[in-house]
Amino acid sequence: MFRWFRGLFSNDLAIDLGTSNTRIFAKGQSIITNEPTVVAVSRDHTGARKVSAVGRAAKEMVGRTPTGIEAIRPMRNGVIADFESVSAMLRFFIKSASGNRGFSAPRIIICVPGGVTEVEKRAVREAVSTAGAREVFLIEEPMAAAIGANLPITEPSGNMIVDVGGGRTEVAVISLSGTVFSNSVRVGGEKMDEAIIQYVKRRYSLLLGEQTAEEVKKRLGSASPSGQLEEMEIKGRDVVGGVPKSVVLNSDEVREALAETVSLIVEAVRFSLERTPPELAADIVDRGIVLAGGGALLKNLDVLLREETGLPVMVCDDPMCAAVRGSGLALDKLDLLEEIAVA
Template sequence: MAATTDIGIDLGTSSILVYAKGKGIVLKEPSVVAYDKDADKVRAIGEEARQMIGRTPGNIMAVRPMRQGVITDFLITERMLRYFIQKAMGRRAFRKPRISICVPSGVTEVERKAVEEATYQAGAREVLIVPEPVAAAIGSGIDITKPCGNMIVDIGGGTTDIAVISLAGTVVSNSVKISSETFDQDIIRYVRKTYNVFIGEQTAEAVKIRIGSAYPRAEEKTMEIKGRNVITGLPATITVSSDEIRGALAQTTNQIADAICAVLEKTPPELASDVSDRGIILTGGGSLLDGMDELIQERTGINTVTAENPASVVALGTGQYREVMNEFESQF
């Protein structure tokens, strides 16, 4: 069982991924908890709870205990972590795990401590906090221990983390509270304002995945969506185009590009030159928005690529962080 006692957790706003040493990603589920207020009980966690969003009776709340990479409900986060750790390790695990867990680069010391404390309460024997961009870089296959600049942009479910990394540390970074969840909210707002139709989070996410884009598409796509007319209160069906959705997302996608440019402006010249040569790497589920890499490349003039399996790289890097750092420190 020794192989599974080292695990890495990507505790995201929208999903949680668990990496077990020697096994890879062993669990990926939405970070949602269905909580019964009347009975003061957790009714469901993960995928089962996600399916309840917008469909629960008044006494049951489908809650996300993480918001923008920060714990908003400590007890529910602890219960959720405990459940996922046990599920990932299996019932035969008799030893408490050593856990590496990542946090956005912009969190405060208090927020960082809250994540650490929740992880201990959930059953960890040892906790290591990993900055999200560093984890993303390791998971993308970058050797962060070399003295050269690498730029990582991690567009997660709650925050976008931008960092220039060299010699196993972050040189310049910025964390903005914009994410793939912001894209969903932009779509909800646009449909409501333009068509007087209210749609839920799951519908908005489906629109984003199927026809959403950050950069003009070669051919326009359309999609039929169902919602509720805000005036009559009756069900309504409308058709939206990819051009409309790109317009709805434009402010947010441009804010991400602006934040990247701001980090580049603060980057020391030698490292900026490295980034220019090596390119920008996009990670996180939000980087899967069609044309995101093209938009950033156009705005910065730097070759931009999306990592392979971008939604999993933070969990992979978090799980491998301890080994990478031990190896790095042994060189000195």
């Protein structure tokens, strides 16, 4: 009865603290927060920092802040770069996620990239505790994404998941609820945006903002040709004259701009395949590779990986939310959580 009572009023949360986006899944509900990982801070007359906005409201300020306000991306390549801002942002999200649910501080499951250092893990634990958690469990993001993608991770067979996030690409081979091999590279969607900015600067002497570059990537970007040439007018600032100007960019140019970054992702997958034990490799030949993370939405990334590996490749449903969905599922399966939680 007590357990049932507690379960009913439980306010436990699962959080995917990503380089680009932070998402929260509330036990017994679903994803209740999905916001960019951005914090806007201002300084008062004493010089002390004050958070003036987080998430979407803060992202809109990136590149547009007046003096005195700074829009910060507090995560870099999947790890905390600005502890104070991350804690403040989590406190805000946890508070609004908890709302009127439950009376006690929540227990929280949070994803960390595979292969991060002890110091980086400790920073995440501390940030979540500082933000108001009663107890913190860490799980590796590729494991969470595999669960969220409905892969049969508890079975004795090889499952390969590739999570292409904003700051990292993580490849993992999972069997019997454990990671058999994993590889994590600091390449993802944000490197693609930077590559577009560099390309346009070099070719057109035009400076693009981060948000414009991301928009270009989503609208025109691809990993391999789709046979249809698309165009888009983009606006920025002329490097030489310093005045606003616009140029028309086409999808072939954007693919060229992204080629190097995309090849690093392909390389990370190949590297992992080469190091997968033979029995599990045979399973992957049958089951294929599953893509998750926002970068999986890059047009034809699956097609390119299929061509380059000769294996079946599919993008899971709603790939950007796979990791938080998987962590959310673990909230209800304590025996599974015990097996997959990292120390």
